[in-house]
Amino acid sequence: MDSLNTKAQLLAEIEALHVRLREQHGTMPGEAVLSTVRVPAPFREPFLKAQEYVARYFADRVEDPTRSTISISGERYILVRAASMSVEFFDMVTSLYKDQGPKEARAVTNNLLFDLAHAIGKADAKSFHARMGVTDPISRLSAGPIHFAFSGWAFVEIHPESSPTPDEGYYLIYDHPFSFESDAWLKSGRRSERPVCIMNCGYSSGWCEESFGLPLVAAEVRCVACGDAHCRFIMAPPSRIEEHIARFHERARGGAGGTGGGGAPRGTRRAGAIVPEFFQRKRLEEALREANAGLEERVARRTEDLERANRALQTEVAERVRAERQQASLQRERDELLERLQLQLNLMPIGCILNDAQMRFTYRNRAAQHIFGYRFEEVVGRHPSELIIPASAQDDVAAIFRRVARGETVAPVIGENRTRDGRIIICEWHNTPLHRPDGEIIGVMSMVQDITERQQGEQRQTLLMRELDHRVKNTLASVLSILDNTVTDAPSLASFRDSFRGRILALARTHEALAHGRWSNVDLAEMIRSTLEPFSRDGGPAFTLSGPVAALPSEAAIAVCMSLHELATNAAKYGALSVPQGRIEIVTRYDADDAGRPALELTWSEDAGPAVSPPTRQGFGITLIHGMISHELGGRVEFEFPARGLVCRMVLPLTGREGL
């Protein structure tokens, strides 16, 4: 073990002697010697250039203690005792932090020294890059180790397995022979448990970070202060540094050959403690920065999500407000339409009823209430058969409902209905099934009219038409009969013409009076005047009429008029009307007929005419009067023939006849 250690020390010393030899020999003519740094062959050129430049830079050195300046190429420098920045600084901080333990003291020291050196390295690199006017990373790196050597920190030897690429793969492995820090520890006669070249780590990684524009840290994996042969460093991006350190120790354990074999057992022993906290801090900062960036990204994403959700919500709220407004407007429109419909239905003179599919009442308008007398509350939900269908019509109506429920549009139906107060009325119904668009029957709409009066009117009309027809035919039969009898009776054609004409006109006048009285009762006085008017003379009426006047049934009126016409005709030919002073008195009075029924007695008395005697033969006139009064009316006629004039007494039954 000691022999191995001694061998390593001897090799180092030989190496150092080589360097001094080269320095003493000076530069060989025609060949530049790289004396202030040791680098792999490919890097030689830029480092030579840097060595020449830095040498020149440091050659221009002016010290003026009177002004307390040390000036190098115009840049002011300060001198610091190496021990005070290493072993003594460590002792002082340890004593300051002794109450918090050596671990905390070491952490403080390491952080402070590393950060300080890292900052100096970065600043020096920046200054030198500007002075040298270089841009590529290797050229920028080159001045660093040389500046290191000139400023008294350490000599740098870069190992060939280094791969300083400007990316995550950056890897630099190098030694610092003559590190001021380990030197200070050795000179103080102490050994350290842990590597001590903290400022070397900080300065070299700061320089390279600035040169490559890449965050870099360095760790010392072998240290002379710990008894190792070299102070050896690894530099890498913070995320990779531990991986490289672990691999270094792995290799050191496995291939404990010539290189650094002496430090291997202690390296293994110290493996767990080799990672300084400032690496962790750097890494934590990075992780924190990344986490921060991630957090910011997540926050940004989340914010975007929230904004999107917010926009969607606002859109939805706007939609809902619009929908609610639209619904309110539709509701208003619907209410207005319903109100108008209700108004129209209520003003309609025809009853309107709505039934559901089970034929129960769901609506009825005012006209329907008027027809049937039921209030809405009394009918709603009930079946028509309970209320307005009389027993006699139940079966027919049930059949109609069945047809309507099948969707048939039934022809208008006329039938009997019952009102609330029990009256039977006749109604005309129009029933229309109400379909939904899919064909389902949802009810029935019925229009109903009370046609009771109209039907009665129609019946009366029919009756009147039949009666008129009957009367016309009877009248024509009468005319034919009058014709036959007048012909039989007439002595000459002229006489026939007068008699026939007179009788037909009398019939016509009676009918006129009947039509005037609408074929019902006829005013007797008016009728007598009208019948006798053709027989009036210039000197005024030859008739007096006294006594009560009755309204006669139409048959009696015809009979009386025809009779009075015959009497007047006879009087004009043979009686009172054949002389200017002749007069006729008509007297009526109420009486009873032979059967004791109420009757009207009418007496025709002629006066001041030619003397009369009973006729020798009965002409058609007398036959007609007998026939009319006795046969047709069931009355009685008597004739008297006193000398002063004919008297005819008729008894006309006022009742006792069926009908009319």
Place this chain on the structure above:
Amino acid sequence: MTADTAGSPGSAPGRALRILIVEDNFLAACAMSDLIRKWGHQVVGPVASVTDACRLTEEGRLNGAILDVNIRGGSSAEVARLLDEKHTPFFFVTGYASPSVLPDPLSKRCCLRKPVDERVLRSTIDQEFQRREE
């Protein structure tokens, strides 16, 4: 002019018949009576009431009857039923377009419309009354 006044029997194509006339319109009754007498038949009536018509039907010896459907506002249906009981043939005359005032079985019976045509009246009398006598 009385109900018993006989026409000339020689003018009838068959034997002389006794025919009851029930007609409340006097002029129509006159006209019909005159024609029937002219054809050599004997007129019973004319009468204008259901009571008189039924009385004469009961007395019998009728070969036929002519009934106005409406007599003094009533119907001659009662007379018609009595005539059917006595197996006496009859027919109706009416001024109405349809004999709807008659109860159902009677509304199917022979019915002449007023004013009655002379030839229709004569042929109806011959068909309805002479045939029944055979």
